[in-house]
Amino acid sequence: MDDFQVPVYSSSEVIEKLQMKWQSVGAGMRKKSYAAMYSSFFGGITIDPAMMTIPIDDHMVHRGHGVFDTATIFDGNLYDLDSHLDRLLNSARLAKITPPFPRHVLKTILVKLASVSRCREGSLRYWLSAGPGNFSLSSAGCSESTFYAIAMQEDHEPRRSEVMQGVKVITSTVPMKSSIFATIKNVNYLPNVLSVLEAEQNGAFASIWIDDQGCVAEGPNANIAFITKTNHLLLPSFKKTLGGCTANRLIHLASKLVRTGVLEGVTTKDITVKEGKECNEMMFVGSGLLIIPIIAWDDHPIGDGHVGDRTMILYDLLWDDMKNGPGRQRIPVSYN
Ligand SMILES: Cc1ncc(COP(=O)(O)O)c(C=O)c1O
Numbered sequence: 001m002d003d004f005q006v007p008v009y010s011s012s013e014v015i016e017k018l019q020m021k022w023q024s025v026g027a028g029m030r031k032k033s034y035a036a037m038y039s040s041f042f043g044g045i046t047i048d049p050a051m052m053t054i055p056i057d058d059h060m061v062h063r064g065h066g067v068f069d070t071a072t073i074f075d076g077n078l079y080d081l082d083s084h085l086d087r088l089l090n091s092a093r094l095a096k097i098t099p100p101f102p103r104h105v106l107k108t109i110l111v112k113l114a115s116v117s118r119c120r121e122g123s124l125r126y127w128l129s130a131g132p133g134n135f136s137l138s139s140a141g142c143s144e145s146t147f148y149a150i151a152m153q154e155d156h157e158p159r160r161s162e163v164m165q166g167v168k169v170i171t172s173t174v175p176m177k178s179s180i181f182a183t184i185k186n187v188n189y190l191p192n193v194l195s196v197l198e199a200e201q202n203g204a205f206a207s208i209w210i211d212d213q214g215c216v217a218e219g220p221n222a223n224i225a226f227i228t229k230t231n232h233l234l235l236p237s238f239k240k241t242l243g244g245c246t247a248n249r250l251i252h253l254a255s256k257l258v259r260t261g262v263l264e265g266v267t268t269k270d271i272t273v274k275e276g277k278e279c280n281e282m283m284f285v286g287s288g289l290l291i292i293p294i295i296a297w298d299d300h301p302i303g304d305g306h307v308g309d310r311t312m313i314l315y316d317l318l319w320d321d322m323k324n325g326p327g328r329q330r331i332p333v334s335y336n
Pocket residue numbers: 218219220221222223241242243244245246247285286287288
């Protein structure tokens with residue numbers, strides 16, 4: 001017999017072990033970054049990372065029956081929270097999850113969580129799940145749907161110089177999700193994970209999905225945009241990809257650049273790989289990263305192989321919107 005010891009702990013011993021684990025494994029970093037968690041399962045907020053747990057029979061854990069979203073905390077404000085909440089609720093509807101609370105309560109919880117977390121720079125990530133109850137496929141036996149949210153401390157220091165380096169991408173060989181699963185922001189990110197690992201193994205930043213018609217789809221956690229030779233901002237339509245809140249905001253803001261002549265126009269349409277590779281500039285667009293310029297795709301340089309001016313103008317546009325955008329874009333968090 002193997003002499004591996006499997007202890008059986010009391011509840012208080014488990015709590016003690018979890019807290020010790022967080023002190024050692026977290027090495028300060030993780031502990032600090034996970035500032036607060038809300039769980040509808042215990043009906044409140046904890047700031048102890050060791051208690052930031054969810055039930056193992058929650059269908060989000062063992063069946064992937066959950067949806068999620070994120071929102072950025074920037075300079076003590078929640079940026080574009082309403083768009084992210086709308087998308088969360090739409091994802092929940094399509095995934096047949098009835099939230100445990102109405103929209104305004106979910107929003108109140110998220111603002112309160114940001115406040116308790118004391119994070120002035122960071123992000124919120126939140127999940128709606130079919131909930132715990134059993135290990136079946138059907139959610140019929142789930143006692144209640146659940147809402148979980150975590151506030152994370154992160155640095156949003158201007159990273160313009162870092163962004164200006166640009167990144168390389170490859171075409172993913174990992175099959176992309178079919179449109180019904182790609183358009184719901186659900187917790188099944190295995191294809192996204194595998195495509196990132198593939199990119200990393202090939203010395204690239206990320207992989208890009210091409211759809212079954214040979215058109216550009218999206219990256220593993222970001223949408224894609226181009227600047228054409230005729231100076232148009234071009235994005236793949238969102239029929240087969242996640243409708244990005246950042247991409248939608250960018251499309252809205254970029255109309256200013258059309259008025260001032262910086263861009264000729266803004267278009268969403270199907271974009272073939274050839275068309276994409278012939279563009280002057282290419283970029284990832286997403287809420288975690290804002291904009292990341294892409295300078296090479298499958299070793300093919302995009303434009304002159306350097307970060308384009310228009311890409312950086314769009315980056316600055318989004319950055320300014322996070323910092324100084326209109327009130328409805330930025331919900332102030334009270335830290336008193
Ligand atoms: C697959 C995928 N596409 C696109 C995006 C960009 O969406 P957003 O701008 O709302 O972050 C994300 C990020 O959430 C994503 O995971």
